[in-house]
Amino acid sequence: MEHDTERVTLARLPSGVEIATTVHTYEGSDDGPTVYVQAAQHGREVNGTEVLRRVHDRLTTGDADSVGADSELVGRIVAVPVADPLTFDRVSYTTPEQLDSVNPNMNRVWPGDSEGTLHERMAARLWEYAGEADAIVDLHTGSPDMLTHVVFMEGHEESRAMAEAFGTDLLLSEEAGDDADEEWAARDFGGKLRVAANQEGIPTITPELAFNKQIVESAVETGVVGTLNVFRHLGLLDEPVEPNGDPTLARNHLGRVTADDSGLFRADPDHAVGDEVEEGEHLGTLYDPTTFEVLQEARADRDGILYSLALESTVAAGDSLLNVAWQRE
Ligand SMILES: [Zn+2]
Structure with missing residues (x-):
């Protein structure tokens, strides 16, 4: 196995400072598929970066401590452990207006444009690697109030097989393009790396490991086993896929229960992400903190699996309070 690193300039800032990152290449002894893995295109989502450090150790030292046999x-x-150094440095999800007012979210511009805005240029440079791959894993980290899960495109069988190999407790299929609902277009989901890659026929998954801003051992372990499982599934490592959670297959309808008004939200303490809930089930109360007037009783909008529930209690009108995914076969 050969390991190389390359320092790659993604774009330059107005001052001339170059935005650069490091691309690692691990070349096997025999020919086989190429897998592109990146983390932290939303820079506060640092668990994926730690996952790649651990995978790096596994690949370069053959250290089999946590992950089984040391196959070739x-x-x-x-x-790419840090896909977006700008948001990484700001511990943020998006860039400030001064740097990219058109496309503050890097995961809305794929496959990028080498003559476009800052994020479009950065994505285009990384797409030179990603677009050549046979499969892509785009590691993200959800907020603490989100269940660790893997997203794949509805109807894309090889992406679904990769999600099943990765594991976690929830595999979430998402519709795209004309089949998706209004929210999909309104939020520019067509520019996600996973969606752009699927359109090029490259199987891709988006694991969402819980807890941004913190390296959380349970989320990292799930990510390490899951990433190695994808390599095993695709034949890069001659080892069986390891159990990694108890996956339930569900469908993301993209609809959310949002706050009708601004106030303080108390999630019911007897519910947690991962619970099966029924339509109409009471999940929390939104109230005016000065008068205690109840503004909204938040209820599940369908039968399914509760996969996010707001834990940051101060909410603004329109904020997401909870998400329920449809369970399916
Ligand atoms: Zn993200």
């Missing part, structure tokens, strides 16, 4: 790598892995 076949094919190639290209890994």
Whole structure:
């Protein structure tokens, strides 16, 4: 196995300072598929970066402590631990207006444009690697109030197989394009790396490991086993896929229960993400903190699996309070 690193300039800031990141390439002893893995395109989502450090140790030292046998790598892995250094430095989700007022969210511009806005240029540079791959894993980290899960495109069988190999307790299929609902278009989901790659025929998954801003051991372990499982599933490592959670298959309808008004939200303490809930089930109360007037009784909008429930209690009108995914076969 050969390991190389390359320092790559993604774009330059107005002052001339270059935005650069490191691309790792792990070249196996025999030919095989190429897998592109990146983390932290939303820079506060740091668990994926720690996952890639642990995967790096596993690949370069053969250290089998946590992940089983030390088989030889076949094919190639290209890994980018910090896909968006701008948001990484700001511990943020988006860039400030001064740097990219048109596309503050890097995960809305794929496959990018080398003559476009800052994020479009950065994505275009990384797409030179991602677009050549046979499969892509785009590691993200949800907020603490979100269940760790993996997203794949509805109807894309090889992406679904990768999600099943990765594991976690929830595999969430998402519709795209004309089949998706209004929210999908309104939120520019067509520019997600996963969606752009699927349109090029590259199987792709988006694991959402819980807890941004913190390296949380349970989320990292799920990510390490899941990432290695994808390599195993695709034949890069000659090892069986390891159990990684108890996956339930569900469908993301993208609809959310949002706050009718601004106030303080108390989530019912007897509910947690991962619970099966029924339509109409009471999940929390939104109230005016000065008068105690109840503004909204938040209820499940369908039968399914509660996969996010707001834990940051001060909410603004329109904020997401909870998400329920449809369970399916
Ligand atoms: Zn993200």
